[in-house]
Amino acid sequence: MEPMNDTRILGFLLLRLSEEPELQPIIFGLFLSMYLTTVFGNLLIILAISSDSHLHTPMYFFLSNLSFVDICVTSTMVPKTLSNIQTHSKVITYAGCVTQLYFSVLFIGLDGLLLTVMAYDRFVAICHPLHYSVIMNPQLCGLLVLVSWIMSALHSLTESLMALPLLFCTGLKIPHFFCELDQIIHIACSDTFLNNLVMYLSAVLLGGGPLAGILYSYSKIASSIRAISSAEGKYKAFSTCASHLSVVSLFYCTGLGVYLSSAATHNSLSSAAASVMYTVVTPMLNPFIYSLRNKDIKEALRQFFRRKK
Secondary structure, three states: OOOEOHHHOOEEEEOOOOOOHHHHHHHHHHHHHHHHHHHHHHHHHHHHHHHOHHHOOHHHHHHHHHHHHHHHHHHHHHHHHHHHHHOOOOEEEHHHHHHHHHHHHHHHHHHHHHHHHHHHHHHHHHHOHHHHHHHOOHHHHHHHHHHHHHHHHHHHHHHHHHHOOOOEOOOOEEOOOOOOHHHHHHHEOOOOHHHHHHHHHHHHHHHHHHHHHHHHHHHHHHHHHHHOOOHHHHHHHHHHHHHHHHHHHHHHHHHHHHHHHHHHHOOHHHHHHHHHHHHHHHHHHHHHHHHHOOHHHHHHHHHHHHHHO
């Protein structure tokens, strides 16, 4: 097939999760309920933290940023999916696809970087408790979040700019529910060696790097907890990490599961279904994990609703 220039491309076809007409209302209901739960749950976390002065600490500052990014992750993908199901359309414009690609790479990468920053915060709190307030000062906290945004934005911009020169054939079908980078590169007709190289290098640096930082932090945390003599002290130290460790496990296990299942089965539609886990389900579960396992958040939410009443 002859490749066509990007300027002639009107759009792509997103093939959704299923082509069965009778399943579309069910998928619409599931996506809508998960999206609303994600938005309202994470907004409650942000409101609780901002309204309670006792939660104006580094840990909750990072958590409020993570909640904001989780809202952005799902808002990048789910509304378009809901719109296409409701209008019985599969079309996404070329500009819309590139925009979705940019923001999906931005926010998913930012999720991983913020989880790494939160792991560092827990490392300092448990391994260097006497110097915690000095090390984790407001300037450093702001700088860590800013650097995370800059790194993720540069990575996303690089990937998006490298996707712009790609030439596509006449079959512009993306077997996914959003414009995912790997799928766009896969359907291109032009040479994608450099795109694949940058994508895999980025996965190692911005995926493996943060994961290595998290594992290192928790190895040091585990050593410090083992050195605590009392069982109560060990439990108290571990409880401060439990919520974050649960979110990290959920994020990386689902993300790795997507790529491992995709490599094993080479089934794009099954990969798209697996992608729902870390792009929709994980952001939805994060507020529940932090609110159910965190007494401070639960108390802040009680105070918030009490003031509203």
